[in-house]
Amino acid sequence: MASHSDPEIVFDGVVKRFGDHVVLRDLDFSVAPGEFVTLIGPSGSGKTTILRLLMTLERVDDGRIHVGGECLTHEQKGDRWVPAGEKHLRRMRKRIGMVFQQFNLFPNMNVLQNVTEAPVRALGLSKSDAEERAVELLELVGLADKIREHPSRLSGGQQQRVAIARALAMRPEVLLLDEVTSALDPELVAGVLKVLKDIATTTDITFLCVTHEMQFARDVSDRVMMFDQGQVIEDAPPEKLFTEPDHERTREFLHAVLDRP
Numbered sequence: 001m002a003s004h005s006d007p008e009i010v011f012d013g014v015v016k017r018f019g020d021h022v023v024l025r026d027l028d029f030s031v032a033p034g035e036f037v038t039l040i041g042p043s044g045s046g047k048t049t050i051l052r053l054l055m056t057l058e059r060v061d062d063g064r065i066h067v068g069g070e071c072l073t074h075e076q077k078g079d080r081w082v083p084a085g086e087k088h089l090r091r092m093r094k095r096i097g098m099v100f101q102q103f104n105l106f107p108n109m110n111v112l113q114n115v116t117e118a119p120v121r122a123l124g125l126s127k128s129d130a131e132e133r134a135v136e137l138l139e140l141v142g143l144a145d146k147i148r149e150h151p152s153r154l155s156g157g158q159q160q161r162v163a164i165a166r167a168l169a170m171r172p173e174v175l176l177l178d179e180v181t182s183a184l185d186p187e188l189v190a191g192v193l194k195v196l197k198d199i200a201t202t203t204d205i206t207f208l209c210v211t212h213e214m215q216f217a218r219d220v221s222d223r224v225m226m227f228d229q230g231q232v233i234e235d236a237p238p239e240k241l242f243t244e245p246d247h248e249r250t251r252e253f254l255h256a257v258l259d260r261p
């Protein structure tokens with residue numbers, strides 16, 4: 001069982017390769033319960049791979065990942081630890097939600113159905129309980145008046161807010177955010193970020209976020225991890241990392257992204 005002092009997420013010596021390409025090399029980090037941690041770093045440095053490992057969309061080549069005090073990647077069979085089987089992964093997956101760059105809503109379902117489908121199917125909630133909760137969440141993301149609309153009638157920002165409500169409907173302990181505003185028109189970005197900030201500050205969900213929105217990262221994160229060539233090269237509160245980074249590589253990276261027109 002997890003105790004209060006256990007970190008919510010632990011990467012312990014994680015290695016991930018694609019063929020000969022080592023994307024994560026002996027990666028160690030942890031995230032405390034309720035913390036909001038943002039991963040920044042150059043394109044191709046492995047940030048999305050970290051989220052995909054947590055979603056069990058990829059398997060580690062070495063090392064272990066723990067979530068909520070339990071091993072995600074391996075399970076005990078008798079006195080041996082073996083790579084996690086499908087049943088273990090399915091159970092663990094329910095604890096982790098993810099919001100992607102693309103909203104991935106079901107086009108043939110209305111907003112309410114999109115938010116209730118998984119809780120009814122995967123958590124076994126009754127339809128009326130799932131709907132009650134979905135309406136609360138859709139109010140939280142500012143879409144109470146859209147519950148009968150189909151996704152195609154919504155703006156990108158509204159669709160992304162439905163995707164956020166859908167992820168929250170599964171009551172995740174951990175919410176992973178992967179470039180959630182990248183596919184949005186610039187004028188829709190602020191509304192989505194505001195919703196996320198409200199959720200981050202009013203719930204005890206643990207967040208691991210990949211974003212190029214540096215102002216958002218600075219505003220919301222408890223910690224920012226600068227990631228390069230498969231490892232965390234700097235890990236600091238945002239006010240430190242964005243103003244006086246220790247590492248030259250972090251300085252160069254911030255200079256490049258903050259100067260972008």
Ligand SMILES: Nc1ncnc2c1ncn2[C@@H]1O[C@H](COP(=O)(O)OP(=O)(O)OP(=O)(O)O)[C@@H](O)[C@H]1O
Pocket residue numbers: 018023041042043044045046047048049050
């Ligand atoms: N399924 C895959 N097969 C082969 N190579 C992959 C696969 N997924 C990722 N990679 C490679 O792993 C590296 C890390 O990719 P990843 O998407 O994690 O980077 P990232 O830091 O999230 O980049 P970006 O900021 O551009 O999204 C890249 O070189 C990528 O080409």
